[in-house]
Amino acid sequence: DAGxxxxxxxxVTETGTPVTLRCHxxxxxxxxxxxxxxxxxxxRLIHYSYGVKDTDKGEVSDGYSVSxxxxxxxxxxxxxxxxxxxxxxxxxxxxxxNTIYFGEGSWLTVV
Amino acid sequence: KQEVTxxxxxxxxxxxxxxxxxxxxxxxxxxNLQWFRQDPGKGLTSLLLIQSSQREQxxxxxxxxxxxxxxxxxxxxAASQPGDSATYxxxxxxxxxxxxxxxxxxxxxxVIP
Numbered sequence: 001d002a003g004x005x006x007x008x009x010x011x012v013t014e015t016g017t018p019v020t021l022r023c024h025x026x027x028x029x030x031x032x033x034x035x036x037x038x039x040x041x042x043x044r045l046i047h048y049s050y051g052v053k054d055t056d057k058g059e060v061s062d063g064y065s066v067s068x069x070x071x072x073x074x075x076x077x078x079x080x081x082x083x084x085x086x087x088x089x090x091x092x093x094x095x096x097x098n099t100i101y102f103g104e105g106s107w108l109t110v111v
Numbered sequence: 112k113q114e115v116t117x118x119x120x121x122x123x124x125x126x127x128x129x130x131x132x133x134x135x136x137x138x139x140x141x142x143n144l145q146w147f148r149q150d151p152g153k154g155l156t157s158l159l160l161i162q163s164s165q166r167e168q169x170x171x172x173x174x175x176x177x178x179x180x181x182x183x184x185x186x187x188x189a190a191s192q193p194g195d196s197a198t199y200x201x202x203x204x205x206x207x208x209x210x211x212x213x214x215x216x217x218x219x220x221x222v223i224p
Contacts, residue, residue: 031210042200042216050210058211059112090154097162098143098204100212102154 003027004103006091012109019078021106023091029101031094032074033058034066036087037105043090049074081110113138113205117215124191125223132186132218134201142204144184146175149198149217158199159186163206191222 003026013019023032034046035058045058047066055066063085067075078085091103116135124130134144143162147155159168159175161184167176174187188195200217204210 033212040216043202043214045211048211056209094210097160098210099157099160100145100202100204101157102147104154105152 004091004093004101006089006103006106008106009104010107012111013081015082015110016080019081019108021076021089021091021108023074023076023103025072025074025091025093027093027095028071029093029095030071032068033092033094033100034064034074034076035090035092036060037090038087046076046089078108081108083110086110113203113208113213115201115203115213115215117199117201117218119218120216121219121221123221123223126191126193128191128222129187129189130191130220132188132199132220134184134186134215136182136184136201136203136213138182138203138205138207138213139179140206141177141179142206144175144177144201144203145212146173146184146186147200147202149200155200188220191220193222193224196220196222 005024007022033048035043044060049055049068065077089106114137145160146158149155161177172189177184198217198219202212202214
């Protein structure tokens with residue numbers, strides 16, 4: 001358990017509204033990730049961070065932005081939510097030996 | 112982009128049976144491979160991690176193996192129980208792409224009492 005907390009856990013929002021998902025970790029891990037999980041696609045990387053203010057794009061970054069102002073927090077923002085962004089979002093961190101740990105997920109529905 | 116494949120997508124077995132789940136990967140520069148369990152509506156729980164220098168890892172009734180030359184990993188579950196019912200995913204970490212993990216789409220396991 002890497003002490004990863006995601007908020008909110010469930011959210012319904014309207015198309016075109018901004019949405020921010022928060023990931024908080026207590027283990028001081030350097031790397032943090034945001035994935036989305038969809039049927040038939042598995043887990044796909046949106047963005048990741050390798051330190052405070054150091055982020056990079058993943059496979060499906062269009063329409064998403066991230067920020068990391070503190071080691072423990074990694075924010076994912078949907079600037080203008082679309083129905084295609086309805087998904088389950090997982091935050092993850094890597095610890096010793098490059099073991100990856102996941103949060104419990106955030107279920108987002110865009111209507 | 113590295114490819115990770117898990118076949119079959121779904122598997123049903125009677126309780127008590129031993130079973131093997133498969134994971135294939137294309138990366139020749141694999142750093143490690145990790146197996147996870149995911150219950151419905153939950154996050155992923157790490158089961159076993161095998162470093163590229165290792166051949167296998169064991170935890171209780173679970174044994175994971177890694178064969179880099181053939182690009183395959185297996186997860187062996189002994190004496191399966193209904194509580195083992197879940198989706199099992201594998202993920203590989205490449206030595207070539209920084210700290211990015213590549214996930215399979217999982218095998219959904221049902222153990223029938």
